[in-house]
Amino acid sequence: MGMSRKLTVVVVEQNRDRAIAIVDALKDSGEVDVFVIGAVSGLARKIATHSPDIVLIDIDNPSRDMLEELTIASGPMERPVAMFVSGAAGGLAKAAVEAGVSAYVVDGLQAERIKPVIDIAIARFHVLRQVRTELAETRRALEERKVIDRAKGLLMKAKGIQEDEAYAMLRKTAMNQNRRVADVAEALVTASGLLS
Amino acid sequence: MRTVSLPVAYMPLVDAAPLIAAREMGFDHAEGVSLDLRPAPSWSSLRDMLAFGHVDAAHLLSPVPIAMALGLGGIATPFSAVSVLSLNGNVIGVGQDLEKRLRASGYAFDFQDANAAGAALARVANGPLVFGVPFPFSMHVELLRYWVAGTELASTQVEIRTVPPPLMAQALAAGEIDAFCVGEPWGSVSVDDQVGALLLPGRAIWTCAPEKVLAVRTEWAETEPHLLGGLMRAIWRAARWLSRPESRTTASEMLSRASYLNVSSELIDRALSGEFTISSRGEQRHVDGFVEFFDGAASFPWRSQAKWIAHQLARRNGLDPTQAEYQAAKVFRSDLYRRELQSSGVELPGASEKLEGAIPDATAVASASGSLILPPNVFFDRRIFEPSE
Incomplete structure (x- = not known):
């Protein structure tokens, strides 16, 4: 007990790979017991059974509001949990929000015990967020490429022109209308779908 | 006219309509601001986006800024509710x-x-x-x-x-x-x-029942009065537009878009028409005034509304109700509402507090031009809430 007791951390994360990445990073610090909760049904109750010191959840997780119930201690045996924002640690909380992780910390826990865990979580969520953004960007770029290719095909067929001419036409229209090439291509594909 | 981009967070709900209409109908540009609307994944994330300055204003559950002022729920950044976005819903x-x-x-x-x-x-x-x-x-x-x-x-x-x-x-x-x-x-x-x-x-x-408010950081309201005024006037105009029956179909279509609520416009129309x-x-079943954005000074942030909410929260959380009402009244900014909207022909009530639940039938009340009619305001049990001094 006392200062030597390991901290119990609950990570709420449905994606298995992301959960493993976070757990591994936290375990490397050697200071914590980590539990992962994947399913969202009965979330607050499941968290309470672990009696955690810290709960970590992705800021974009819609189930996060279920955790806000933990901030109101409804019974004498329950430990109120506060979102980690107050006092000197305020900068840390801002960094956490920016990294995309929200941390709920049991009331009264010393800042120096929390900081290493939150620091690791912030670093890990930063990496995960980058990966996710890159993935989304790649997917979007691929989708746009497909639409532009279809629009080029439509123009080539309708006007009997070459691929580079078709692309030049899309670009010129986009420039004139102050729109993105992908948006012009999408409008063309939609319109041609309606007309065919 | 040059417009200033203003990031505003909202939850994809029917009652986000005043924000969405302000943007889509161009009421924002007319007031010199450009709303950059950002959907939030949860109410807690939306509150944090506002508290940490990722956005400057938000569509917020009316009890949230009051709970924060009472020290409930963790975060303590002072918020101001500068207008009521919707009643009921x-x-x-x-x-x-x-x-x-x-x-x-x-x-x-x-x-x-x-x-x-x-x-x-x-x-x-x-x-x-x-x-x-x-x-x-x-x-x-x-x-x-x-x-x-x-x-x-x-x-x-x-x-x-x-x-x-x-x-x-x-x-x-x-x-x-x-x-x-x-x-x-x-x-x-x-x-x-x-x-x-x-x-x-x-x-x-x-x-x-005051359902959602337009919330800003109190410190931001003090440092950016011109942006705040533009934002409030744009949203007031949008609410007036929403109150016209002929706007309803357009509003339902607008809200239904994938970038906003992403559900069928027919589903949204049920709330806007009251045909359920x-x-x-x-x-x-039909409900008159299922959700109200405008009529009867709907967007005026009555201090007595804040006090009613604070009274309930205080009694459940072991706080002193009178003290809680006093703190909460400072969150609903009828002062800023008057300051920013009085020059725009907005019908302003003479008082900033009223007995909640004490208007059984629509009633004309004192206002700048004397033509303000308050809608029925009753609780189902006919009790009347008298705010403490």
């Missing part, structure tokens, strides 16, 4: 199991009488009733608690759990909750998914 619904038992008991689902609905539900409840709500600090919780306490449900064990609205239908189907109180379109979604039936509109409990389908049997 929630529905209470039950799962199939309760629906069956209610029908067997002869209940007719009138979607109107809160006393009768409470009595009927109390009769068929066997064991504790679990209600899902979107957030622990919300008008949903306040209306539910007020209704339960004032009906025969008072002797039934009621538990309230937070369930994100998009997961409400699923939680009902899985039996994790028995019933819910949620903002549209999520009640109608549960009907269309054939997992729930609608019992009451929120306004059957209180006809003038309340069960999977297709029963139709």
Whole structure:
């Protein structure tokens, strides 16, 4: 007990790979017991059974509001949990929000015990967020490429022109209308779908 | 005219309409601001986006800034509610199991009488009733608690759990909750998914419940008065536009877009028209003023509304009600509303407080031009809330 007791951390994360990445990073610090909760049904109750010191959840997780119930201690045996924002640690909380992780910390826990865990979580969520953004960007770029290719095909067929001419036409229209090439291509594909 | 881009967070709900219409109809540009609307994944994230300065304004549950001012719920950044975005707009619904038992008991689902609905539900409840709500600090919780306490449900064990609205239908189907109180379109979604039936509109409990507010950081309101004024006027114009019957179809289409609510416009139109389908049997019910954005000074942030909310929160959380009302009154900024809107021909009430629940019929009240009519303001139990001094 006392200062030597390991901290119990609950990570709420449905994606298995992301959960493993976070757990591994936290375990490397050697200071914590980590539990992962994947399913969202009965979330607050499941968290309470672990009696955690810290709960970590992705800021974009819609189930996060279920955790806000933990901030109101409804019974004498329950430990109120506060979102980690107050006092000197305020900068840390801002960094956490920016990294995309929200941390709920049991009331009264010393800042120096929390900081290493939150620091690791912030670093890990930063990496995960980058990966996710890159993935989304790649997917979007691929989708746009497909639409532009279809629009080029439509123009080539309708006007009997070459691929580079078709692309030049899309670009010129986009420039004139102050729109993105992908948006012009999408409008063309939609319109041609309606007309065919 | 040069416009200043203003990041504003919202939850994809029907009552985000004033923000969405301000942007889509160009009322924002007319006031020199350009709304950069950002959907939030949850109410807690939305609150944090505002508290940490990722956005400058937000569509927020009216009890949230008051709970924060009372030291409840963790975050302490001072917020100001500069206007009320909407009155009412929630529905209470039950799962199939309760629906069956209610029908067997002869209940007719009138979607109107809160006393009768409470009595009927109390009769068929066997064991504790679990209600899902979107957030622990919300008008949903306040209306539910007020209704339960004032009906025969008072002797039934009621538990309230937070369930994100998009997961409400699923939680009902899985039996994790028995019933819910949620903002549209999520009640109608549960009907269309054939997992729930609608019992009451929120306004059957209180006809003038301040549902969502336009919230800003108090410090931002002080440093950016011109942006604040532009934002408030743009949203006031959007609310006026929404109040015209001929705007309704356009508004439903606008909100239904994938970038906003991403549900069918027909579903959104139910809330805007008050024409509800309340069960999977297709029963139709009409509600006047299901959600109100404009009429009767709907957007005026009455200090007495803040005090009512604070009074309920204080009593449940062991705080001194009088002190809580005093703190809460400073959160609803009728002063800023007057300052920013008085020059725009907005009908401003003479007082900033009123007895809540004391207007049985529409009543003309003192205002700058003398032509302001306040709509009926009554609680289902006809009690009157007198704010403390």
